[in-house]
Amino acid sequence: MEKLTAMMAGSVWKLLVSEGDQLNSDQDFVILESMKMEIPHTSTYSCRVVKTYVNEGDFVNEGDPLIEVEKL
Template sequence: MNQVTANMAGNVWKVVVKAGDQVENGQDIVILESMKMEIPIAAEASGTIKELKVNEGDFVNEGDVIAVIE
């Protein structure tokens, strides 16, 4: 099991995947918006999205878990 975490604080601008989706290492999972910049957050391992911990519009802090990959 692998947890994908936010590398900076920001708002979840777009959720690209949903629970149950297959993802590859490096594939974008969500896009954060911070200081008018879009920051893609990618999967750190290949597998299946077991759980998404955020929704569009949520605010995350650095280190918050965004998704769990199994």
Template sequence: MKKVEASMAGTVWKVLVEAGNNVEAGQTVIILESMKMEIPLEVVESGTVKSISVSEGDFVNEGDVLLELE
């Protein structure tokens, strides 16, 4: 199980994938907003989105799991 974690505290601005989507290494899956900056989060490995733990507008802390791949 591969996890995508928040790289910093912020608000989930955009969720770009849905459960069941196939993603490629380097693909942006979530965009966080922190201090008026957009921070794209990319997957390190290819896989299938198993679950998404956040919704747009949610506040997250650094290290929170945002989604899981299988």
């Protein structure tokens, strides 16, 4: 299992996955908003979402876990 983390500080604008969802390589799983810019976070490999750590509207710092995944 691996935790995918925030690349920068910001607010969770949109959470695009739920626990149990499957992600494909190059698929966005969350969009952060920082300084009025939308920053998508993308999976680099196929995986299954085991746990979500954030909700829409939450503030996160760089390095905070967003989701936990299991590689397929």
